[in-house]
Amino acid sequence: MTGKPYRLTEGGSRIDRNSRMTFSFDGRDVQGFAGDTVASAVLASGQKIFGRSFKYHRPRGVVGLGSEEMNALIGVGADARHEPNLRATQVEIFGGMVAESQNRWPSLTYDMGAINSKLSRFIPGGFYYKTFKWPQAFWKHVYEPIIRRAAGLGRAATGCDPDTYEHMHLHCDVLVAGGGLAGILAAEAAAKAGARVVLIDENPVLGGIADLTAGMINGECAADWLKPTADALQMMPNMRVLSRTTVVGHYHHNYLMAHERVGDHDPALLAAGAPRQRKWKIRAKRVIMATGAIERPIAFANNDRPNIMLASAARGLISRYGVSPGTQGIVFTNNDDAYLTAFALQKAGVNVQIVDSRARPDGDLVKRAQEEGIPVSLSSVISAVAGTQAVRAVKIAAYRKGQGRVITERKVDCDFIAMSGGWNPALHLWAHNGGKIRFDDSLQSFRPDTHPDAITAVGAANGTMSVAETISEAQAAGEVAAKSVLKKAKAAKPAKIEVKEPKRGALEPLWFAPATGHYNEGNKHFIDFQNDVTVADLELAQREGYESVEHTKRYTTLGMATDQGKTSNLNGLGVLAEATGKTIPEIGVTTFRPPYTPYSFGAIAGALTNDLFLPVRRTAVFQWHTDQGATWEPVGQWRRAYTYTGVGEEKHQSITREILSVRNKVGLLDASTLGKIEIKGPDAAEFLDRIYTNTFSTLKVGRCRYGLMMNELGFLSDDGVTVRLGEDHFLMHTTSGGADRIAAWLEEWLQTEWTQYKVFVTPVTEQWSQFALAGPQAREVLEKLEPDFEITNEAFPHMSFKIGKLGGFPVRVYRISFSGELSYEIAAPAGYGLSLWQAIMEAGAEFGIGPYGTEALHVLRAEKGYIVIGDETDGTTTPDDVGMAGMVSKKKTDFLGKRSLEQSELKRDGRKQLVGLLTEEPNDILPDGAHAVADLKDKPPMKMIGHVTSSYMSPSLGRSIAMALIENGRARMGETIAFPLAGGKVMKAKIIGTVFYDKDGGRINA
């Protein structure tokens, strides 16, 4: 490093010279002041290179002033806190910060990847589509791995993110995006009229680039005049100001996302528990877009060398941070605005001269330059840059508009260049949700046109570059916005504002500055700096027929870098227009997509991670199960107890124990997760008749009925027992996983198709704890609990229910069974759940009661041949396929799926039908999902005839059992079929009926 005095002795509105801090950049300690960015502090230290470009690995420095930066990307933070690809111009320094450059190896100054730069002649835009094809296997094994390692920018963090994020939801009357001159005045006007206003700005301090403009307002420079207004905004009760916050996206109906960097700049805040970042989800009645404008670079040869920056960036470095980019500067421009940079440099004591491509600029600033004695070369461009790791000198060539070749040139020593090709309104938000834009000849850029939503653009974002016009436009927009949303807006008392600003001369487009040498032969005029897209690349794309601007973009990667073309898109369009002889609007633009600037996935997820990511639902007995050694199975959003392993017990042992306990004694299952939906209203019975395949209008009050549900395609979608609580009142049970889906399904039919029905549907799953007390001694246990209702078989038969008290608890008891045993499902309001469970366990103790889990339940039901929707069915299974055609009403005029059952495919012979299977070897358990084949002698692809739907070792039978869907299965009883398994093993099994245990159902009715 040179140690030259880049930090000026005076100036720097953002920095506090009394507060020094040290941070590290690539392991080197760098001194800075509070308020510095990494860009300003590192530049002040004399270092020009910040990173390497994507493709050619060319050394790159700072180009911009804020979020438009595309070159100086750095990684900040260590290990799990590392964040790559941050713009050095936005990162505020703090003591102890660890920052690093990216995409270089072994170091920033000596980078092996820079070999690509030497080879650049052979690797033009899109070269990879033309090569790396041979031999075929080399793409995956040789070429691609090399490309992948070379590509990418920074590196990801290691480990889980230790910081937190949160979401905030906000409604407001007026949202103002951008806190510069226009935004502040618009927000003030709207708030003074009484509207609830949110003003959002991406920078640490409000003011935008008022400090870089030339206008004098009421005799003060613009920034000084604006400051009291900005400060006062923070005090207004109906105003919320969010700094370090970017409005990243505009979505349907003025729904906006904003991203706030809460603690990134201050580790003390994070340590105190603040979230690192916040995502604001804002619904605004009106939006005022005051997002300013972004300066354009100029395409001249080697315009990417370190220390070639935007004119506004150079100006900002001096005024905000008291940093000069160098000691000898060139301002290269096609417009008046960059002259301000020359004045700022001159004032700071830096030698400067101006190169202006225009022949006869006539603005006030040009005259002032002459008055101040700054050398100005008119009709001139920079035709060459000397220096690789930093600018050493330039060549200045005479230029006429449209000229492609250099005729005369002269060399001038310098150590930095400030360039300006004009300004582009930052209209991204405008375009995110369908706003139209139009080309403006005086700006040579696009500006907002019409928009379907209630959104207005003001100031530079609207293409209004004059201070006076910006003020009146912003104030008017604020008032109009407030009036449009308020019943009664307060009258505004306009203060007298007097603006003096220089008359500006016209800008002349300069999309390409001719270079020393032949046109486009090896000179690199960069358009997209980060992605290394040059003018020659764009012309190549046109030559090869990639004419649509979208093709050009995708072929060359123009505008696809992390700045999403903020500084490159329009310049690219200018080049394409010149290359094709079309106008820029004829070329068209690529789609603007959110976000405006990239923001973290962590902020997008907010707090919805870990335990709050799809929170686990737990029954009232969850802790008891845990204490009893339950292992868990996720079912839908629930966790259910899979089995309760005792000390020294394996899972298969505990499952067997639980099954035998139910078969021989009595067991208790937590069935609370079972979906429960109350259906109430005068049309409830008819509604259910349409939902189920079987009839519920005939069900008597006090009785239960098993029902089958089909979707409209005629396929089984759910099943369960529904009970009739009253004439107009039913309680539907669904599968645990289907509870939400079925509730939504019922609502969909009620709300969209059968609107005539007077029916309410209320999911009540969580309101009730429900336990299945099953086994031959279930009635004795119930008896012990002293029910206040009769429980004899006659008074309380299978498929009926009682409402009453049991052990003092208010309960509903349904005599229904999924185990094939005598079984009561006892439901109580969930608040009683745990106590009731414990009471039942206590009452059952003398009968040897034990809890059983879902796996035991599944074996018990499989032994009985009961289906599980989702196991025995798969979305293409009809009631007849599972042998339940008898449950499809022939009498009802209509119900869901009835018509579809008439389709030829659903009625054809040879469909897969549910059967039972017994393996030849009783200890062989068929794997779930194993397929049977028609002929074992076939080679793949083999003809498959069906698959195993459920398969278990059955303790009740002392052997394995399985169910399967097999083509024409019911006609193949007794046939043995073969299942070829992985590794060459074949299992054979005999087809039998699906009921393996207690075929006559005596136990259930006992």
Place this chain on the structure above:
Amino acid sequence: MLKPRYSIFSLARNAMNYHKDWERAWRSPSPKAEYDAVIVGAGGHGLATAYYLAKNHKMTNIAVVEKGWLGGGNTGRNTTIIRSNYLQDPSIAIYELARTLYEGLSQELNYNVMFSPRGVLMLCQTQHELRAFQRTAHANRLAGLDCRMITPAEVKEIVPIINDDPNCRYPILGAYYQPRGGTGRHDAVAWGYARGADDMGVDIIQNCEVTGIQRDGNQVMGLETSRGVIKTKKVGVVTAGNVSTVMDMAGVRMPIESLCLQALVSEPIKPVIDCVVMANTVHGYMSQSDKGELVIGGGTDPYNNYSQRGSFASLEHTITALIETFPIISRLRMLRHWGGIVDMTGDRSPIIGKTPVDGLYVNCGWGTGGFKAIPGSGWVFADTLANDRPHKIAEAFSMERFTEGRFIDESVAAAVAH
């Protein structure tokens, strides 16, 4: 016509003249008065159809007409996943044909489509999902596909950044792995087919919107377009996202719903993930492009939509799911998100074949997973068009299946049929 071939040698040769002599990859022709066949829609499927019509069936007096720019629909918007490990036989047949063609496509087209068999992992995060994939695995093995179930430990080895905490919300119970699946460069697939078809004389006519389909009785006679009437007796409609509106011009009502499916990319970073991971239970999938961007997709929006802009809620859900699956992405940043319109059929499988109108053929309904099918889809659709009868693989995908109830339902094997 035979364009000069692309190779490292032609690159070097052209470098001598600063690449000023490269020829157009495809012409920009004006429509002729009449063609033997016209494909509507210059996406991957349409261009592949034209390519194979010319290559396999020697039909070169044909055109592809495109409303916008070629490859601008879902071909240029998807997350480029290529796999064939489907459950149902017809699906396996067409997706495996496509995957096999992808393997040699760069050489076939003399255009690097960057097919990269980096492996596709479909995570099993519930018992139910595990069982469903076990069933698919058994079926695929007997069908002769190279796929297998792998253990959580193997998943971790292949994807070191995956969250393997057995106590997390949806722990990894295993994965269904197709090592020969992977990704391709989506634009290049469209461009390669376009260049190849153009080389055989196919006219690719961009900025040419079809406004009407002319019929004489039940026979297609031609197309009305924004660039005039084009006579033809064979029309293949391949306009994903807009198939209902185009077919409506011929009076054919399609069994299609159109939804917005979104995708997004992160900023480019150095490689962290080498394969494609699909997490269907939580609805998210992710791979990393050669440029370094994490390429991320999720589920469709729940409402019908033609706007190509989706709801933020689905993005938020996708990203949340992927942070759970890959914790290190929390501090990476979303660079860009976008939407495409996917045409969904009742069984989430495509429609390929003839229509009630003579000379009118349709290839649509690829839902959220059309990119992987492009070569196979073009192959069988070209054959169907050329011979006026469905290709054997296309037979099962006829439109009549919805009246017959002959569904090819892939959602039975996975929550989403990508």
